[in-house]
Amino acid sequence: MLPLDYERSQDRDIIVRDRFDGFRREFLRTLVTPEVIEEHRRSPLGQHSERLERLLIYFRQRPLDERYAVKAVEPFRKYQVVRLSGHRGTSPRVVDEAIYASANDAWHGLFLHCIRDLLET
Numbered sequence: 001m002l003p004l005d006y007e008r009s010q011d012r013d014i015i016v017r018d019r020f021d022g023f024r025r026e027f028l029r030t031l032v033t034p035e036v037i038e039e040h041r042r043s044p045l046g047q048h049s050e051r052l053e054r055l056l057i058y059f060r061q062r063p064l065d066e067r068y069a070v071k072a073v074e075p076f077r078k079y080q081v082v083r084l085s086g087h088r089g090t091s092p093r094v095v096d097e098a099i100y101a102s103a104n105d106a107w108h109g110l111f112l113h114c115i116r117d118l119l120e121t
Contacts, residue, residue, distance in 0.1 A: 024058065025058075025118060025121065028054065028055055028058055028118060029118060029119060031052075031054060031055055032055070032115055032118065032119065033051070036049070036051050036052050036055065037111075037112070037115065039052055040052055040108055040111050041108050044104050044107035044108050044111065045104070045107065055114075055115075055118075056111075058118075059111075059114040059118075063086065064084050064086040065084060065085060065086025065087075066086075066117070067083070067084050068081055068082065068083050068084070068095065068110045068113050068114060069081075069082050069083075069084055069092060069110070070082075070103060070106040070110055071092065071094075072103075073099065077101070078099050078101070079099070079100040079101075079105070079106035080094055080098070080099060080100070080106070081094075081095050081096065081098065081100075081106060081109050081110045082094055082095060083095050095113060
């Protein structure tokens with residue numbers, strides 16, 4: 001059984017959604033393998049295996065303040081991974097100082113941040 005913070009809300013919908021999300025995250029952690037990470041590194045965009053596609057769908061459905069994005073520091077030359085604020089008018093913040101030479105490398109860096117978040121929570 002996953003620990004839930006029931007004092008946070010008495011709204012049953014929120015409690016059920018949190019429980020579902022916990023079970024979903026637990027399942028998705030089993031899908032993270034070196035093969036899936038390598039598959040994403042080789043081709044961050046396009047058609048993927050079912051395992052990788054499930055992970056990507058989950059990451060795309062996260063609340064806006066939990067998502068990452070790729071920022072072009074210098075178009076076609078330098079890219080960074082940023083975390084969205086989730087609030088209109090608030091700029092995304094840089095998550096690390098890594099500079100990627102291609103957009104595909106940056107997309108893979110973004111994926112690794114998402115994987116790390118999934119495995120740590």
